[in-house]
Amino acid sequence: MGELYIGLMSGTSLDGVDGVAAAFDEDGGTRVLAHAGRPFDDALRRELLALNTPGDNELHRAALAGNAIARVYADVVDALRSTLPGDAGPVRAIGAHGQTVRHRPGEFDGQGYTLQLLNAALLAELTGLDVVADLRSRDVAAGGQGAPLVPAFHHARFGRPDRHVAVLNLGGIANLSLLPAEGSVRGFDCGPANVLLDHWAQRHLGQAYDAQGRWSAQGRVLPDLLAALLSEPWLDLPPPKSTGRDLFHPGWLQARLDGLAQLAPVDVQSTLCEFTAACAAQHLLRHAPATQELIVCGGGAFNDDLLMRLRARLPGMDVLSSEQRGLPPLQVEAAAFAWLAWARVQQRAGNLPAVTGAAGARVLGALHHA
The missing domain is CATH 3.30.420.40 (ATPase, nucleotide binding domain)
Known part of the structure; x- marks a missing residue:
């Protein structure tokens, strides 16, 4: 069946989280085995929207929002694991996008930054699984846009x-x-x-x-x-x-x-x-x-x-x-982040320099072990 990975995506629409469990063969061929989603509650959605612009006590609020996102992500992981077929095997890792609140590559100091909120360490604790997160910043560090990665x-x-x-x-x-x-x-x-x-x-x-x-x-x-x-x-x-x-x-x-x-x-x-x-x-x-x-x-x-x-x-x-x-619209991006987790674990480049403008191919993401 191939190695099993989970991909979690929450995008700029701020509507919630989509997740898939997908099996990958040694060449990256993909088969989605399960799909689940969870909406953000109104309070979290309002806070994430507010954190897109400067405001009071941002560091504290962003840290708590990262914790809240990890909990929603963990709920999606639980839902996915409960619907997997019995012969699916263990999940190798989660690819977790986080919630983008600022994206300014190449600006200010010539390097810029991209910021996705997620307490990936907490997600690893809650799920007992390895977590690949912070998938965009290495491309930005190499002079790229950090996007799109799909x-x-x-x-x-x-x-x-x-x-x-x-x-x-x-x-x-x-x-x-x-x-x-x-x-x-x-x-x-x-x-x-x-x-x-x-x-x-x-x-x-x-x-x-x-x-x-x-x-x-x-x-x-x-x-x-x-x-x-x-x-x-x-x-x-x-x-x-x-x-x-x-x-x-x-x-x-x-x-x-x-x-x-x-x-x-x-x-x-x-x-x-x-x-x-x-x-x-x-x-x-x-x-x-x-x-x-x-x-x-x-x-x-x-x-x-x-x-x-x-x-x-x-x-x-x-x-x-x-x-x-063959792949429903709400599963595509989540499947892409499962694929990026697969690439990180395999130590394969996840970016395309011709797309992002990075100086070269880079292995993307920080790995938080379970």
């Missing part, structure tokens, strides 16, 4: 020798992996996704997200607002590049709404959905115009209005859910 896994799982494929992960932030039939794998963040859509839905619907994009589908795109959103200079930067809530946050959106006439909230949501599709499509057409198949994963894969807008902007491509390629 293209190597996407290539192993979705790459094809007879077809030009791309993978679009629509989490809080959108990122692309470019998997040509021949040639090197590339990848980069391409703009916001659920981070702005969810904020606007929460503000005006009182709901965590716009289910299936039903609300945005009722509105109309506002050309002036769309142009203001697309004028963000970061969007025109060449790869390697990554981003997060440090740039795309409610204040960024409000600055582009200020000065415009009073707008219907549903039309703003429709425009944000179009903006997300436009960012992804423009980056894909700019950097991989020969792409034949776009595989969509992450929570945004369930947004029917967003997928419709992507298809409209990419008429020559097959746009489909990762479920149609």
Whole structure:
């Protein structure tokens, strides 16, 4: 069956934790055996959102949030272990992403940093398993962006020798992996996704997200607002590049709404959905115009209005859910972090320098023994 690893992912959408238990063969081939998830409670979600910006007593609050995240992660691990088949064998290690609250590679002192909250030592204590965490900082130390890290896994799982494929992960932030039939794998963040859509839905619907994009589908795109959103200079930067809530946050959106006439909230949501599709499509057409198949994963894969807008902007491509390629959208990133844990234990490089801009291939992650 292969060695068994658990991958845990909590992304910039701040909705909670997705986890998978996956078996890997000696070449990294993946088979997911179990999937489980847990939402963040409202208090933890509010605290994690607050910790994305400067505030009082941050070190103390961040340490306690790291403890709380470890406990939620441990609950997901328990759920996964309880559903594994009897012949699955022991879990070799957990790959745990943690919760990104700051991501500023290359800034300030020329080195910058990336910060994911998680008490990985506590997670090892709670689960009795080895934990691989802090997976991004080594790439940043080598001059890279520390993100995205998933293209190597996407290539192993979705790459094809007879077809030009791309993978679009629509989490809080959108990122692309470019998997040509021949040639090197590339990848980069391409703009916001659920981070702005969810904020606007929460503000005006009182709901965590716009289910299936039903609300945005009722509105109309506002050309002036769309142009203001697309004028963000970061969007025109060449790869390697990554981003997060440090740039795309409610204040960024409000600055582009200020000065415009009073707008219907549903039309703003429709425009944000179009903006997300436009960012992804423009980056894909700019950097991989020969792409034949776009595989969509992450929570945004369930947004029917967003997928419709992507298809409209990419008429020559097959746009489909990762479920149609054997891995459900909410399992893809968690499986990638299980794969990164496998790579760390095997002492194999987990980054792709062509993707992140690092000085070379690096073994990623700090290992906390059980």
